[in-house]
Amino acid sequence: MPSKQAGDSDKRDALSAALRLLAYRARSEAELRRRLLHRFPSDDVERAIRALKAQGYLDDADFARQWRESREESRPRSARMLRGELQQHGVAPEEIDRALEGFDDEENAM
Numbered sequence: 001m002p003s004k005q006a007g008d009s010d011k012r013d014a015l016s017a018a019l020r021l022l023a024y025r026a027r028s029e030a031e032l033r034r035r036l037l038h039r040f041p042s043d044d045v046e047r048a049i050r051a052l053k054a055q056g057y058l059d060d061a062d063f064a065r066q067w068r069e070s071r072e073e074s075r076p077r078s079a080r081m082l083r084g085e086l087q088q089h090g091v092a093p094e095e096i097d098r099a100l101e102g103f104d105d106e107e108n109a110m
Helices: 006-024 029-037 042-054 060-074 079-088 093-099 105-109
Strands: none
Touching: 006 029, 006 042, 029 042, 060 079, 060 093, 079 093
16 A cells, blocks of 8 residues: 655645634635644645635635624624724735725714
C-alpha cells in the first residue's frame, strides 16, 4: 500500500481546517487567510482558498451582505461602524460599498 506524501496531507489539512472555520461562521477571505497562515504554509493556504472560492464557499461580497444583515437584525450599528467592522475583516472597499447600498442609519438607530 503506497504511503501518503506529507505535502498532500498538509494540503488537505489546510482545506479541512478552512472548512471547519467556515462551518462555525462565515469569514472573509483575508480573515480566513490570517487564521490559516498561523498553522500552514502559504502555498497550502492559497490552494485551499482558491478551492473554496471556486466551490462558492468563500465570497467576500456574500460575507459583507451577511454581516450587514446580521447586524441589522441583532446588533444595529451605523453605516460607519459597519464599514469599520468589515474593513477589520479585510473586505475590499468596493465590496463594502455594495453591501451598504441603501443602508438607513436612522432605521438602524432604533
